[in-house]
Amino acid sequence: MVTPVCAQQDKSIYELGASQEKYKTGGFKPAPENIETNFGKLEFPGGYPTEETAQKVYDELDLRRATQLYLDMYPALSMRGMMIGTARDYSAKDCSHVSVTANRLDSNALFLTGNTESIYAMVLFDLKADGPTVFEAPAGLMGPVNDANFLFLCDIGPTGMDKGKGGKYLILPPGYKGEVPDGYFVFKSPTYRLFSFVRANAEVVGKGEKAMEFFRKNCRVYPLKGGPKDGTFTNVSGMPIDTLVPENATAFEWMHELINYEPAEAFGKEKLGRLASIGIVKGKPFNPDARMKKILEQAAKEGVAMSRVIALESRQPAAQVYPNRKWESPFIGDSSTFDPDGYFNLEARTTFHFTADGITPSMAAQMPDGLGSRYQTTYKDKDGKYLDGNKVYKLNIPAKVPVALFWSIVVYDSWTRCELQSQPYPSISSQSDPAPTVNKDGSIDLYFSNEKPADVSAANWVKTLPDQGFFVYMRYYGPLKAFNEKTWIPNDVELVK
Known part of the structure; x- marks a missing residue:
C-alpha cells in the first residue's frame, strides 16, 4: 500500500500546537452574515437562518x-x-435458466459495451430464494460472478479456481451457517443476488444450435438443496433487452x-x-x-x-494507455477495485461503471502472457476531436496483434454506451467471416463512416449513424508479451474527411 502523504510529513499534535500563534480573545472570525452562493443569497441575521x-x-x-x-x-x-x-x-424464471447469445450479442441488446464476438451465457442468482447455489461450469468458459453491488466474487475459467478445466462452484448466501459439502469451489457472497455472464469462444463451441447444444450438455445451475437438475436454455440472440x-x-x-x-x-x-x-x-x-x-x-x-x-x-492522467495516443483504459490504474493508491478513485469507478459491465481482475490487471483479456477505448480521433457519425475515419491496426486468442473492434453509441444500432454487429475481428482485407505489410485498415468508402472491402468497414457520436473499443483476448510491455502499440483513429 502507498504511504499517505500526511504520514511522510506528520507532526505530533504537540508539535503542531507549539508551531502556531497562540489564540487571542476575539481572534475567531465567523463567516459573514450574508453569503452569496450559486444557489442564491443566504442570510443569517444574528447568526440564525431566515x-x-x-x-x-x-x-x-x-x-x-x-x-x-x-x-x-x-x-x-x-x-x-x-x-x-x-x-x-429474457424471461429468466430461476437460477437454472441460462440465457445464451448463441448467435452472438447483437445491437438489439442494450448492454453496456457488450462484445459481439463471444458467446455469452447469463445466469441470475437469488440466494434468498434458493439458498446455496451450484454452478457447474465446463472447460471452455470464462468470466466473472459479480454481486449486487457489482463487486467481484470470483472468476470461472482459466483465471478462476478451475484453471480452465471446469468445475463446480458453490455460492453461499450472506451469513450462511450450514454445512458445506466437499467437492466444490466455495465462495461466500455478501449479497443475495448475483449475476454471471461467462463467455465462450465461438471458434470452439460454435454458433447457433451448436452453441446451444454445448451449454445444454455441459452447463448446469441449481440450488444445492434440490440436487443436480437440467436447466432451461434460451437462445436470446436478436431479442431486445434494456439493462440500462x-x-x-x-x-x-x-x-x-x-x-x-x-x-x-x-x-x-x-x-x-x-x-x-x-x-x-x-x-x-x-x-x-x-x-x-x-x-x-x-x-x-x-x-x-x-x-x-x-x-x-477524463481528467485522470492514468486513463491514457500510451503517450501520444488517444486510447484509454476503462480500468483506470489497472485496478478492478479502483483503489491502487490506498483509496477509492471515485472517478475511475464512475468511468468504468458508466461505460461497461462485468468486474474481474483478469480484465484490469496484467496477467501472465496469454491469459485474461484487456480492453482499450477511444472517444477521439488523432487530433483530439470526438468521433462523429457524419465523418469518415480510418484505423490502421499494425501487423501481428499480440494475442493468443483473437482481437476485436466494436463500435458503440456515445449516448447509450451500447452497440451502435447501425447494423446487427457493428464490429470487426480477427475471427470475422469474411475476414478483413490485410495490407502488404500485414497491417489492417478499418473504416468507420455512414456510407462505405469506395474501394474499401465491406469486411473492413463499420457503418456509423449521421448526427450521432460513437466510440471504439479494441479488445485483446489472451494478450501476449508485446501488448503487456507496450512494444506493440495501436494507431489512433484518423479523420479521412
Whole structure:
C-alpha cells in the first residue's frame, strides 16, 4: 500500500500546537452574515437562518446528497439493470435458466459495451430464494460472478479456481451457517443476488444450435438443496433487452428496493445514512413529496451529466494507455477495485461503471502472457476531436496483434454506451467471416463512416449513424508479451474527411 502523504510529513499534535500563534480573545472570525452562493443569497441575521435561507439550504443539501448517491450507487443500479432486464426481457424464471447469445450479442441488446464476438451465457442468482447455489461450469468458459453491488466474487475459467478445466462452484448466501459439502469451489457472497455472464469462444463451441447444444450438455445451475437438475436454455440472440440505469428519478426507487432486499452490511452505515437523509430507509416505505420528487429528478439528470463528463472527458492522467495516443483504459490504474493508491478513485469507478459491465481482475490487471483479456477505448480521433457519425475515419491496426486468442473492434453509441444500432454487429475481428482485407505489410485498415468508402472491402468497414457520436473499443483476448510491455502499440483513429 502507498504511504499517505500526511504520514511522510506528520507532526505530533504537540508539535503542531507549539508551531502556531497562540489564540487571542476575539481572534475567531465567523463567516459573514450574508453569503452569496450559486444557489442564491443566504442570510443569517444574528447568526440564525431566515426561513427562506433554511429552505434554500435544505433544497441544495438534498440535491447534492441525491446527486452523489446517484454516482455512488451507480454500480449497484447497473447490476440491478442487468438482473431485471434478464428476468423481464429474457424471461429468466430461476437460477437454472441460462440465457445464451448463441448467435452472438447483437445491437438489439442494450448492454453496456457488450462484445459481439463471444458467446455469452447469463445466469441470475437469488440466494434468498434458493439458498446455496451450484454452478457447474465446463472447460471452455470464462468470466466473472459479480454481486449486487457489482463487486467481484470470483472468476470461472482459466483465471478462476478451475484453471480452465471446469468445475463446480458453490455460492453461499450472506451469513450462511450450514454445512458445506466437499467437492466444490466455495465462495461466500455478501449479497443475495448475483449475476454471471461467462463467455465462450465461438471458434470452439460454435454458433447457433451448436452453441446451444454445448451449454445444454455441459452447463448446469441449481440450488444445492434440490440436487443436480437440467436447466432451461434460451437462445436470446436478436431479442431486445434494456439493462440500462434509469436517467431519471426512477433510479431512487431502485435504490429503495435494493437496500430493502439485501443485507444492511452490504451497503454500510455511511451510505445508508446518506440514503436515509433523502427518505430512502431500509424497512420503511419510500414516498417522496412533490418537492423531493423534483429534487430527485434533477439529481438524476445532474448525476448522468457528471458521469458522462467523467467517463468521456477524463481528467485522470492514468486513463491514457500510451503517450501520444488517444486510447484509454476503462480500468483506470489497472485496478478492478479502483483503489491502487490506498483509496477509492471515485472517478475511475464512475468511468468504468458508466461505460461497461462485468468486474474481474483478469480484465484490469496484467496477467501472465496469454491469459485474461484487456480492453482499450477511444472517444477521439488523432487530433483530439470526438468521433462523429457524419465523418469518415480510418484505423490502421499494425501487423501481428499480440494475442493468443483473437482481437476485436466494436463500435458503440456515445449516448447509450451500447452497440451502435447501425447494423446487427457493428464490429470487426480477427475471427470475422469474411475476414478483413490485410495490407502488404500485414497491417489492417478499418473504416468507420455512414456510407462505405469506395474501394474499401465491406469486411473492413463499420457503418456509423449521421448526427450521432460513437466510440471504439479494441479488445485483446489472451494478450501476449508485446501488448503487456507496450512494444506493440495501436494507431489512433484518423479523420479521412
